[in-house]
Amino acid sequence: MNLALWIAAGLLAAVAVSGGISKTFVPREKLAVIRGGGWTADVGAGFVRTLGILELLAAVGLIVPAVLDIAPVLVPVTAVCWILLMVGAMVTHGRRGEAAFVVLNLFYLVVAAFIAWGRFGSWPFAG
Template identity: 75%
Template sequence: MNLALWIAAGLLAAVALTGGISKACVPKEKLAAAKGGGWTEDAGVGFVKTLGVLELLAAAGLILPAALDIAPVLVPVTAVCWVLLMAGAMITHGRRGESPFVVLNLVYLALAVFIAWGRFGPESFTG
């Protein structure tokens, strides 16, 4: 179970890192032209960049606290925050009729729920 939770956290951290770098560093116009990036047309630059920074923090929060043994409770807390972020992403893509992205966000949400459940419960770092 511990290995499965680490793998899930690693996968989700890679997703968060990729999304965070693109949102924080790629110009909004390029994001809007990319597949699945149309939502950025309706969002301000500051909002998109803020989401990028939050995703970068999530990537770090899913791995570093446990790996460095510094406040490892932040791993499941980060996973819960990711669930909220994915709920918002699902609503945004759903309103735009982008069903494939809703499904993808649901997969990411499920991974985060698994991490939060596992790290708050049976494989807690505090026990």
């Protein structure tokens, strides 16, 4: 189970890095024309960039605390924060009628819930 939790955290961290880089460094106008990125036209550039930075921090929080064995409880805490972020993403895409992205965000939410459940529960990092 420990291996499955590591794989889930790694996959979710990769998703977070990808989304974080695009939201932080790609201009909002370019994001707005990409499939699933239309919501960025409705919000400010600062908001998009802030979400990108949060996603980059999430990628770090899902991996680094456990690897360095410094406050590894931050891994499931980060997973819970990711769950909240995905709820917001699902609401945003749902309002825009983008069902495929709602399902994709639901999948990411389930992966994060698995990490939180496992690391808060029976498979915490050994200290």
